[in-house]
Amino acid sequence: MMSVPLYEAKAELFRLLGHPVRIRVLELLQDGPLPVRDLLSAIDVEPTGLSQHLAVLRRSGMVTAHRDGSTVVYALAGGDVADLLRAARKLLTQKLSGQSQLLSELLDTETSVR
Amino acid sequence: MMSVPLYEAKAELFRLLGHPVRIRVLELLQDGPLPVRDLLSAIDVEPTGLSQHLAVLRRSGMVTAHRDGSTVVYALAGGDVADLLRAARKLLTQKLSGQSQLLSELLDTETSVR
DNA sequence: CCGCCAATTGCGAAAGTTCGCAATTCGTGA
DNA sequence: TCACGAATTGCGAACTTTCGCAATTGGCGG
Incomplete structure (x- = not known):
C-alpha cells in the first residue's frame, strides 16, 4: 500500500x-x-x-x-481550499505591512537610530 | 515602486x-x-x-x-505560517479520507453499481 | 454529414529547481 | 596563531515545469 x-x-x-x-x-x-x-x-x-x-x-x-x-x-x-487561500492572504498582508512599516522607519529621518 | x-x-x-x-x-x-x-x-x-x-x-x-x-x-x-500548515493538513486529511472512502466503495462487492 | 467553436492533449524547446562536491566563513579551544 | 567543527556559498549536472504550436475531441447548427 x-x-x-x-x-x-x-x-x-x-x-x-x-x-x-x-x-x-x-x-x-x-x-x-x-x-x-x-x-x-x-x-x-x-x-x-x-x-x-x-x-x-x-x-x-x-x-x-x-x-x-x-x-x-x-x-x-x-470548501477547504478557500481556508488555505485565506491563510495565505493573511500571512502576506501581514508580511507586506511589516515590510512597509520597516521601510517607513528606514526612510523616516525623525526615527533615532543609535 | x-x-x-x-x-x-x-x-x-x-x-x-x-x-x-x-x-x-x-x-x-x-x-x-x-x-x-x-x-x-x-x-x-x-x-x-x-x-x-x-x-x-x-x-x-x-x-x-x-x-x-x-x-x-x-x-x-x-505566527501565521502555522495557520497555513494547519489549513493544509485539514485539506489533506479530508481529501485522504474521501479517497479511502471512495476506494472502499470501489472494492466493496456489495455496492450496487448500475 | 460538414464546418465551426470550445476545450483539451501531445510534444519539444526554454526556463527554473534541486542536489552534491569543493571551497569558504566564522567562532572556539589547543 | 593554528586546526577543527558548524554552517554556508558557488557552481555545474540532472531533473522538473512551463509554454506555445499543431493536432485532436466533442458538441451544435446548417
Whole structure:
C-alpha cells in the first residue's frame, strides 16, 4: 500500500498551488462555478495554457469539471481550499505591512537610530 | 515602486512552501526555535542541502536565524505560517479520507453499481 | 454529414529547481 | 596563531515545469 509521508503530501499540495494562473483560477472559483470561457477572459493566459493548469487542478482533486452543452464548467471541489487561500492572504498582508512599516522607519529621518 | 499583484505573491509563497524539506523545517520549528544541528538530525538531508533550503526560507522571511556561539538557531518569523500548515493538513486529511472512502466503495462487492 | 467553436492533449524547446562536491566563513579551544 | 567543527556559498549536472504550436475531441447548427 506504499503510503506517502504526510509532509510529502503537504509539499506536493503547496507545489501545485504555486503558480499564478492556478491561484487566479481558484480565487475566481471561490465565488461559484465558472465556464472555461469566463476564466479565459479574466486571466491573462492562452487557452492551451489554461487547459493545462486546469488539468493539474483536476488531477489533484482541487476542482471538478463537467460539460454543460458545448462549454465546460469548473468548480471548487472542497470548501477547504478557500481556508488555505485565506491563510495565505493573511500571512502576506501581514508580511507586506511589516515590510512597509520597516521601510517607513528606514526612510523616516525623525526615527533615532543609535 | 513596481508592485507585484497579490496573486503573484501568493503563488510565490506556495511555491516556496512546495518542498518536503522546507515543510519539515517549518513543522519542526512550530514547537520552538532549533539549531541547525537538530534540524539536520531530524530530517533526511545533507548539511549543504539543508542550508540551501534554510536560505530560501530566510530570504522569503518565513524564518529568522541568529548565531548562538558556534551554532545557528532558526525560528519561525511570524505566527501565521502555522495557520497555513494547519489549513493544509485539514485539506489533506479530508481529501485522504474521501479517497479511502471512495476506494472502499470501489472494492466493496456489495455496492450496487448500475 | 460538414464546418465551426470550445476545450483539451501531445510534444519539444526554454526556463527554473534541486542536489552534491569543493571551497569558504566564522567562532572556539589547543 | 593554528586546526577543527558548524554552517554556508558557488557552481555545474540532472531533473522538473512551463509554454506555445499543431493536432485532436466533442458538441451544435446548417
